[in-house]
Amino acid sequence: MAEPVLAVDRLEKAFGALKATNGVSLDLRPGEIHALIGPNGAGKSTLINQIAGALAPDAGTIRFLGRDVTALSTAARARLGLARTFQVSSLLPDFSALRNIMLAAQARQGSSLRFLRPVLSDRTLTEPAMAILARVGLTARADVPAAELSHGERRQLEIAVALAMQPKAFLLDEPMAGMGPEGSKTLTAFLDGLRQEAPILLVEHDMDAVFALADRVSVLVYGQVIASGSVAEIRSDPEVRRAYLGDAA
Numbered sequence: 575m576a577e578p579v580l581a582v583d584r585l586e587k588a589f590g591a592l593k594a595t596n597g598v599s600l601d602l603r604p605g606e607i608h609a610l611i612g613p614n615g616a617g618k619s620t621l622i623n624q625i626a627g628a629l630a631p632d633a634g635t636i637r638f639l640g641r642d643v644t645a646l647s648t649a650a651r652a653r654l655g656l657a658r659t660f661q662v663s664s665l666l667p668d669f670s671a672l673r674n675i676m677l678a679a680q681a682r683q684g685s686s687l688r689f690l691r692p693v694l695s696d697r698t699l700t701e702p703a704m705a706i707l708a709r710v711g712l713t714a715r716a717d718v719p720a721a722e723l724s725h726g727e728r729r730q731l732e733i734a735v736a737l738a739m740q741p742k743a744f745l746l747d748e749p750m751a752g753m754g755p756e757g758s759k760t761l762t763a764f765l766d767g768l769r770q771e772a773p774i775l776l777v778e779h780d781m782d783a784v785f786a787l788a789d790r791v792s793v794l795v796y797g798q799v800i801a802s803g804s805v806a807e808i809r810s811d812p813e814v815r816r817a818y819l820g821d822a823a
């Protein structure tokens with residue numbers, strides 16, 4: 575079996591008496607979409623925050639591309655190629671879609687903001703950013719400030735920003751949230767192709783998307799992985815149906 579790109583081993587995180595992450599182990603292998611599902615408050619965001627480096631675990635390790643990154647900052651992990659999108663938008667609202675992407679590309683190269691203005695007239699720099707916009711279907715919206723994009727377009731742009739980091743793995747936190755049925759369909763098709771570029775750890779409540787996309791599903795309940803397996807295995811698991819899926823299975 576291929577070496578995992580990302581491996582989480584016995585991770586623990588408590589908030590007071592609450593064990594939000596209670597001995598979680600999971601991995602992400604090349605080319606796959608691994609969905610992380612579970613009820614509200616199960617600890618999905620807490621887990622993603624630890625993997626991304628925004629929250630320090632109390633115990634356990636996180637390995638990325640074969641190296642222990644548990645003590646590294648968010649920025650250091652991002653530079654290694656760990657790209658993350660948020661439940662709440664992290665876009666710069668006054669900047670155009672194109673500028674948001676170029677900023678991400680520049681951040682990756684370690685350049686400072688003050689170099690942005692000249693590069694906007696440099697086609698060798700704008701063209702790759704336009705190519706990414708095209709991939710997410712936002713070519714016509716390149717010059718529109720992020721704040722003026724529709725909800726669905728902003729979600730697309732967030733993924734485009736992550737793509738500009740040329741990631742080795744994606745952490746996507748509820749990318750379908752707030753999308754209408756058409757938007758969800760478009761985004762599902764896009765994510766389907768994205769896994770070839772880099773594997774995706776996908777936190778998602780939209781079960782249609784999860785069932786359509788996931789190579790593997792792990793179910794988190796009260797900070798613990800209660801089941802992990804293929805979509806078919808998870809859908810037919812009585813404990814998962816009881817704890818989370820119910821009629822959605």
Ligand SMILES: Nc1ncnc2c1ncn2[C@@H]1O[C@H](COP(=O)(O)OP(=O)(O)OP(=O)(O)O)[C@@H](O)[C@H]1O
Binds near residue numbers: 619
């Ligand atoms: N900073 C914090 N301080 C105290 N408790 C927290 C903190 N962050 C999260 N929690 C608690 O930890 C538990 C896990 O929360 P988390 O947001 O990780 O769940 P989730 O599975 O992402 O939920 P949702 O699906 O609603 O996003 C919850 O009980 C939450 O109230």
